[in-house]
Amino acid sequence: MPSVTDWLRGRKRQLERREPGLWVKCPDCGETLYRKDLELNLLVCARCGHHFRMPAVDRIASLIDGEFHEIAADLEPRDPLHWTDVKTYPQKLAADREKSGVIEAVVAGFGSMGGIDVGLAVMDFFFRGGTMGAVVGEKIALLFEESACRGVPAIVCTASGGARMEEGLIALMQMAKTSAALTRLQAARLPYICVLTDPTTGGVSASFAFDADIIIAEPKAVIGFAGRRVIEQTIRQRLPDDFQTAEFLIEHGHADLIVDRHQLKAQLIQLLEIILPGARRREVLA
Amino acid sequence: MNVIVEREKGLLELEQRIGDLKSLSEQHPEASFTSEIRALEEKCASLQREIFGNLTAWQKVHMARHPMRPRATAFIAALDEFVELHGDRAFRDDAAVIGGVGRLGGRRVMVLAQQKGRDTKENVRRNFGMVHPEGYRKGLRLMRMAEKFALPIITYIDTSGADPGIGAEERGQSEAIAQCILQLTKVRVPVVASVIGEGGSGGALAFGVGDRIIMLEHAIFSIASPEGCAAILWKDASKAEEAAARLKLTAGDLKGLGIIDEIVAEPVGGAHRDVESTVASLLREQGRALDALGVLSIERVLEERYAKYRHIGSWQEENERMVRGAT
Numbered sequence A: 001m002p003s004v005t006d007w008l009r010g011r012k013r014q015l016e017r018r019e020p021g022l023w024v025k026c027p028d029c030g031e032t033l034y035r036k037d038l039e040l041n042l043l044v045c046a047r048c049g050h051h052f053r054m055p056a057v058d059r060i061a062s063l064i065d066g067e068f069h070e071i072a073a074d075l076e077p078r079d080p081l082h083w084t085d086v087k088t089y090p091q092k093l094a095a096d097r098e099k100s101g102v103i104e105a106v107v108a109g110f111g112s113m114g115g116i117d118v119g120l121a122v123m124d125f126f127f128r129g130g131t132m133g134a135v136v137g138e139k140i141a142l143l144f145e146e147s148a149c150r151g152v153p154a155i156v157c158t159a160s161g162g163a164r165m166e167e168g169l170i171a172l173m174q175m176a177k178t179s180a181a182l183t184r185l186q187a188a189r190l191p192y193i194c195v196l197t198d199p200t201t202g203g204v205s206a207s208f209a210f211d212a213d214i215i216i217a218e219p220k221a222v223i224g225f226a227g228r229r230v231i232e233q234t235i236r237q238r239l240p241d242d243f244q245t246a247e248f249l250i251e252h253g254h255a256d257l258i259v260d261r262h263q264l265k266a267q268l269i270q271l272l273e274i275i276l277p278g279a280r281r282r283e284v285l286a
Numbered sequence B: 001m002n003v004i005v006e007r008e009k010g011l012l013e014l015e016q017r018i019g020d021l022k023s024l025s026e027q028h029p030e031a032s033f034t035s036e037i038r039a040l041e042e043k044c045a046s047l048q049r050e051i052f053g054n055l056t057a058w059q060k061v062h063m064a065r066h067p068m069r070p071r072a073t074a075f076i077a078a079l080d081e082f083v084e085l086h087g088d089r090a091f092r093d094d095a096a097v098i099g100g101v102g103r104l105g106g107r108r109v110m111v112l113a114q115q116k117g118r119d120t121k122e123n124v125r126r127n128f129g130m131v132h133p134e135g136y137r138k139g140l141r142l143m144r145m146a147e148k149f150a151l152p153i154i155t156y157i158d159t160s161g162a163d164p165g166i167g168a169e170e171r172g173q174s175e176a177i178a179q180c181i182l183q184l185t186k187v188r189v190p191v192v193a194s195v196i197g198e199g200g201s202g203g204a205l206a207f208g209v210g211d212r213i214i215m216l217e218h219a220i221f222s223i224a225s226p227e228g229c230a231a232i233l234w235k236d237a238s239k240a241e242e243a244a245a246r247l248k249l250t251a252g253d254l255k256g257l258g259i260i261d262e263i264v265a266e267p268v269g270g271a272h273r274d275v276e277s278t279v280a281s282l283l284r285e286q287g288r289a290l291d292a293l294g295v296l297s298i299e300r301v302l303e304e305r306y307a308k309y310r311h312i313g314s315w316q317e318e319n320e321r322m323v324r325g326a327t
């Protein structure tokens, strides 16, 4: 088995192949940003602080100290409904695999954060819009169960359009599966922190995301149950721009805090140190 | 437009004519209409077979949404006893959810139901069965009470989905649904859920996690409405009929996928054509499920519930290197 650092490096290379452009335009302030600088700045616009959507692999690299032991890395979805719309489901999966460099919409595993052992799952919006099918549900469930088993806290970074349509009710039932697995972590009295990133909606927001002990949101991330378009069609009026943002959530009492991506790791470590004083620590290298 | 209502029109006309002829022959016993009546009845039967013999997924969607389909109140009215309990203790009472304690064939139960209206006035009051966060929180309060007093939970599911509005988002629709699902996965009493009409997405699932999932024959349970699915994946709402077939949302499909446990047959033509017998059949099945669960220890019930949900969904592995869960 390759070392996990190699694994991270390998995945990074795939991502670089994916988007060869040198320059990126900030959708918020219009600034033209040099891609290398943007990546060094954790995909945050240096001018206005806009948080770009972050691939799972980059997020893991930004949070985990050194090694990351991925679990269930090779689970691949089946096509239980033999789904076809304008394309077949297997065709869509293959295209997304090529585009995103990951084989499913979540990467889960174990590592340490400031020396504290944690379970970490990160959703990847670039694969099927981060939607949850059987494999995503399985990996999240395994993360909760394994974290309970190892006696470590679990952290999940969400980015998802909801349950994956192409897997029908099987996908919807992953809301129940992940919730069931979460009860194991709760029974072990271990903390679960959820980091809501842009966007988190539907079947993911209405299941394990909002079941966390502590809910953190990234600045301006769109988070909600129903999609904006659905609401606008229902009420036949345009919604205000800040509707369903992280700031809206804080105002209405649905999240604990908004944390800038640069402070995220330190904030998670501080919270874990306070609520879990007996957490296993290791020497932090580098 | 409801495709079942449209198809029923000819049938209802025929039945009307049979009824007229029958009352005519009672008034005029000297004139015999027996052969006419028999001919019409035969035509009626063959028309019924033609209309209802083999419903497509799309037709079942419309059957599930039929304006005359029995609502949760029809089933609740047939319980031996029922005392409705109102409110979430925080914001308001959501009339799209009916909750309370009662008895089903002598068994003490906690009842949770999603309730659509029958007419415009009731639909306004019940928000067309679309539940707000406070409705789910009323449900959550009653789930906790059920555990405290060891009342098995029975639920009735009939909603096109959770309310998609501004107030629902402001009051935390996601969190409200998430907490219901989580509570049902761990609540220490048996849970028997019944889909009686439309099981629409996460908003339905909030009351739809349990030890036994029963569906009426023509009920549907779906990740999204066929119309919504078509709009998202085909970018063409007119593909709703095709989406309905692809989504595998009928009771038969879902039993095949191992997601639901029992199907309760409906009378020919659907539940609304004989409400009384539909209600009796479902209550009988709920009672059977409660009795079967009642003889098990709650630890065993919880273990089986865990295993049931833990195993929904399949995947393939590139090799055997995967980490197994702690089950």
Ligand SMILES: [Zn+2]
Pocket (backbone or CB within 6 Å): A026, A027, A028, A029, A030, A031, A045, A046, A047, A048, A049, A050
């Ligand atoms: Zn910017």
